[in-house]
């Protein structure tokens with residue numbers, strides 16, 4: 137029995153990295169997948185073809201999660217096309233790292249907009265549908281950096297910590313309607329982005345992790361699978377660290 141058979145999920149930022157991994161695991165588990173991206177048109181088309189071959193309904197949407205109106209329109213389109221929204225994964229995110237001394241106001245605002253305001257935009261947009269359904273699971277992608285802080289990432293850490301407060305508040309506000317809201321805090325996840333880094337530096341990071349390896353998009357996707365499925369119907373307002381023990 138597939139864990140997400142018959143469920144429809146919206147995943148933001150799934151053209152690559154962790155979001156793509158989530159889309160793949162969800163489709164394999166029977167979910168219909170609506171996913172978004174910012175500019176990677178070709179990668180999105182490839183993913184659409186790959187997932188459609190698994191026999192689920194799938195559609196990619198170019199939509200800026202940081203834009204309130206675009207989020208509203210996206211959700212209207214998804215409801216019209218798929219008929220329901222059972223799971224929302226707020227995964228889209230960016231970094232613009234710099235020391236506080238050097239960070240610009242524009243780079244602070246941009247990261248807050250794309251990483252945090254997007255979560256508000258999308259959650260508000262799906263709320264009506266989930267309230268009508270009297271069910272829903274919302275999963276927000278935070279980071280160990282949001283839990284612990286990180287020098288050189290004040291903007292990113294603030295956005296990811298803000299997600300945790302938002303998650304707990306939504307869990308309290310919508311729990312009586314059977315809408316759950318949880319966060320995931322990934323540690324060091326190896327994606328195409330980290331593949332470009334110096335191997336010696338990356339090896340140093342791996343050695344500092346209790347499980348002695350970086351995580352994979354699939355590691356994060358499996359945690360999302362648990363929180364999206366009926367395996368977690370009594371779990372809400374939580375942050376699940378998927379970090380190989382990094383923060384322990």
Ligand SMILES: NC(=O)c1ccc[n+]([C@@H]2O[C@H](COP(=O)([O-])OP(=O)(O)OC[C@H]3O[C@@H](n4cnc5c(N)ncnc54)[C@H](OP(=O)(O)O)[C@@H]3O)[C@@H](O)[C@H]2O)c1
Pocket residue numbers: 148149150151152153154155172173174175176177199200201202227228229230250277278279280321322323324325326327329
């Ligand atoms: N990788 C890690 O080690 C790590 C650790 C902790 C937390 N995280 C979090 O996990 C999430 C995914 O990270 P990742 O490493 O997979 O990132 P990534 O490889 O850079 O992918 C980011 C995805 O988000 C999309 N995106 C960017 N801005 C967007 C916007 N305004 N609207 C809609 N989509 C947008 C991108 O689309 P395009 O391809 O079109 O640009 C892409 O699909 C992020 O929230 C990140 O902060 C990552």
